[in-house]
Amino acid sequence: xxxxxxxxxxxxxxxxxxxxxxxxxxxxLGEWDSxxxxxxxxxxxxxxxxxxxxxxxxxxxxxxxxLKMIKNKI
Amino acid sequence: MNKIIIPNVNNNETEAxxxxxxxxxxxxxxxxxxxxxxxxxxxxxxxxSEFEGxxxxxxxVNNSYEVGTTIAYIFKEIEKYENFDSSANSNNIELxxxxxxxxxxxxxxxxxxISKSDIEKLGxxxxxxxxxxxxxxxxxxxxxxxxxxxxxxxxxxxxxHDQIPEAFILxxxxxxxxxxDIKSTIxxxxxxxxxxxxxxxxxxxVFEKFPKFFSKIENNDFxxxxxxxxxxxxxxIGKGLFVPVISNSNNMTLxxxxxxxxxxxxxxxxxxxxxxxxxxxxxxxSLNTEAxxxxxxxxxxxxxxxxxxLNSLQKEVVIGDGKVQENTILMLGLAxxxxxxxxxxxxxFLLEIKSLMEGNFNN
Numbered sequence: 001x002x003x004x005x006x007x008x009x010x011x012x013x014x015x016x017x018x019x020x021x022x023x024x025x026x027x028x029l030g031e032w033d034s035x036x037x038x039x040x041x042x043x044x045x046x047x048x049x050x051x052x053x054x055x056x057x058x059x060x061x062x063x064x065x066x067l068k069m070i071k072n073k074i
Numbered sequence: 075m076n077k078i079i080i081p082n083v084n085n086n087e088t089e090a091x092x093x094x095x096x097x098x099x100x101x102x103x104x105x106x107x108x109x110x111x112x113x114x115x116x117x118x119x120x121x122x123s124e125f126e127g128x129x130x131x132x133x134x135v136n137n138s139y140e141v142g143t144t145i146a147y148i149f150k151e152i153e154k155y156e157n158f159d160s161s162a163n164s165n166n167i168e169l170x171x172x173x174x175x176x177x178x179x180x181x182x183x184x185x186x187x188i189s190k191s192d193i194e195k196l197g198x199x200x201x202x203x204x205x206x207x208x209x210x211x212x213x214x215x216x217x218x219x220x221x222x223x224x225x226x227x228x229x230x231x232x233x234x235h236d237q238i239p240e241a242f243i244l245x246x247x248x249x250x251x252x253x254x255d256i257k258s259t260i261x262x263x264x265x266x267x268x269x270x271x272x273x274x275x276x277x278x279x280v281f282e283k284f285p286k287f288f289s290k291i292e293n294n295d296f297x298x299x300x301x302x303x304x305x306x307x308x309x310x311i312g313k314g315l316f317v318p319v320i321s322n323s324n325n326m327t328l329x330x331x332x333x334x335x336x337x338x339x340x341x342x343x344x345x346x347x348x349x350x351x352x353x354x355x356x357x358x359x360s361l362n363t364e365a366x367x368x369x370x371x372x373x374x375x376x377x378x379x380x381x382x383x384l385n386s387l388q389k390e391v392v393i394g395d396g397k398v399q400e401n402t403i404l405m406l407g408l409a410x411x412x413x414x415x416x417x418x419x420x421x422x423f424l425l426e427i428k429s430l431m432e433g434n435f436n437n
Contacts, residue, residue: 026266027257034268035311038339054337058265058329065264 005067008047012040025062040066048074075154076125078146080112080139083119083349089202090114091138092145099131100155103148110145119349123148128155140176140202175201182206234373237294239412242371245424247404249387252431259328267332269404273359273384274305274331276430278323284423286414288356289379297379297414306355306375307335309342316342317358317375318351328435359384369405379414382427383407404431 002022009024010017013031026032032040041057044050044066050073052060060066080090090112097109103123112119123129125148133145149155173193175183182203183193192209193201204222220228234240249269260266281288281303288304289297303324306317318338323331341347358381360372369385385405392401406427410420 027260034270034339037266038311038343041340042343054333054340057336057340058267058332061260061264061266 001070002067004047005044005063005070008043009040009063012036012043020063022063022067027061044070050074075158076127076148077144078109078121078123078129078148080141080143080145081119081121081349082141083112083114083117083352089138089140089204090119092133092135093118094135095131097129099129101129103127103129117347117349117352126150128152130155130158137200138202139200140178143176173199173201176203179203179206186210230376231373233376237376238374240374240409241412241415241417241420242407242409243417243420243424244369244405244407245428247406247428247431248401249404249431250401252435253402255434263329265329265332267328269384269387270307270359270361270363271328271332271335272431272435273382273406273427274307274320274323274335275326275328276427276435277305277357277359277382278303278326278331279430280423280426281324283426284419286419287380287410287423289414290356291377291379291411300356304354304356306352306358307338308358308360308372309338310361311339311342313342313345316347316352317355318342318347319353319355321354358382362386369407371407372409374409374411380408380410383409 006017006020009020013029013036015031024032026037037057037060041052041060045052048070050070052069056069060069083090091114092110093113094111095109096111097103097107103109103126105123105126107123108120109123109129110121112121127148127150130147130149131145132147133139133143139145147158149158173196175193179201182188183206186206186209188206188209193206196205196209198205207219252272256268256272285299286297288300288302290300291297302322304319304321305323306319309316309318316338318341320326320331320334320338326334338347338351341351355375356378358372358375358378360370360381360383362370362372362383363386365386367386368388370383372381372383374381383406385407388403388405390401390403392399406424408420408424
């Protein structure tokens with residue numbers, strides 16, 4: 001699952017997957033802006049057939065929090 | 075007799091489609107009942123009855139109606155409902171029993187000298203401006219007419235320029251340390267936000283000190299101070315411009331504001347706003363954060379006193395303490411109505427925002 005999430009992030013942010021890791025966070029990655037954050041959420045929701053609440057969406061601040069939230073929902 | 079009309083849902087919309095009636099003709103409706111639903115290109119809207127009485131429906135589902143068109147009447151007494159003659163009381167002018175003409179269409183007919191026979195040729199029951207435009211032959215077929223939504227926007231721009239004596243002030247804010255504060259707050263509190271959320275939060279904080287800035291202009295000569303800061307945000311994520319409103323932001327935490335803005339962004343993406351999302355705005359933030367936009371001077375929306383322009387971050391190299399350093403700069407602009415606010419007040423207002431943003435906004 002980790003690889004799949006990184007793959008989606010790479011595609012959504014339009015950056016090389018090798019620039020991403022489990023340490024990737026929104027605050028340190030310029031490509032992860034508020035607009036691409038929306039696209040990432042939609043792409044993750046579609047891929048894993050899950051839904052995030054608005055409260056959950058703002059607590060996705062890095063790869064780890066994203067992964068944890070997906071795991072809690074599937 | 076009271077009228078139920080098509081409301082102005084959004085400044086960019088001139089008409090709405092009636093999608094359903096939740097009541098039947100002759101039903102006794104109460105004040106606050108949801109009686110009908112509309113759909114515009116930007117929102118689904120429920121129409122609440124403002125009156126109690128028996129309803130006479132004079133419109134059809136799946137038809138589009140211009141803003142202001144009467145779609146039903148409500149009578150206090152059943153006898154008046156039963157004796158009602160819709161053709162005699164409609165606010166649409168009936169020229170012939172087979173069709174009616176809306177008020178704007180009537181003006182259009184007069185202006186363009188359109189004959190009755192040409193109107194009849196349209197073969198439709200409700201004649202609107204959009205239908206009549208088809209009758210006007212273009213002298214040059216290569217001419218392309220302005221988009222109706224853009225025309226509505228242009229009308230509001232013109233009203234703003236005509237009615238509001240606008241002045242503008244621009245402040246430079248050094249957000250080098252603020253960026254660090256934002257990052258540490260994200261780590262500490264575990265939720266994401268940026269300058270959009272922060273500006274709305276700061277506006278809420280200054281509301282009590284500057285309530286006049288959050289007033290509503292009425293009848294172009296009066297203003298009413300609002301009891302809360304209801305901040306509209308110009309959101310455009312590639313699906314059209316929306317101005318949803320964060321109501322009561324003066325009583326909200328940074329996290330709850332961030333959650334609300336996230337909700338609006340998703341609604342903009344999924345095109346599922348409700349009319350309530352756009353209501354009661356008394357201050358607008360114009361988001362112009364695209365890279366390299368130094369500043370935009372927005373128009374003040376008619377009815378409001380101010381609009382704040384939030385622009386993109388810029389880098390600036392300065393010499394301080396004998397060494398060269400790089401700062402991150404944010405330009406904040408305030409367009410304001412000079413009938414209510416003077417330059418010194420606008421300056422004080424922006425200084426307060428600047429102070430919050432450059433200092434520790436968490437305090």
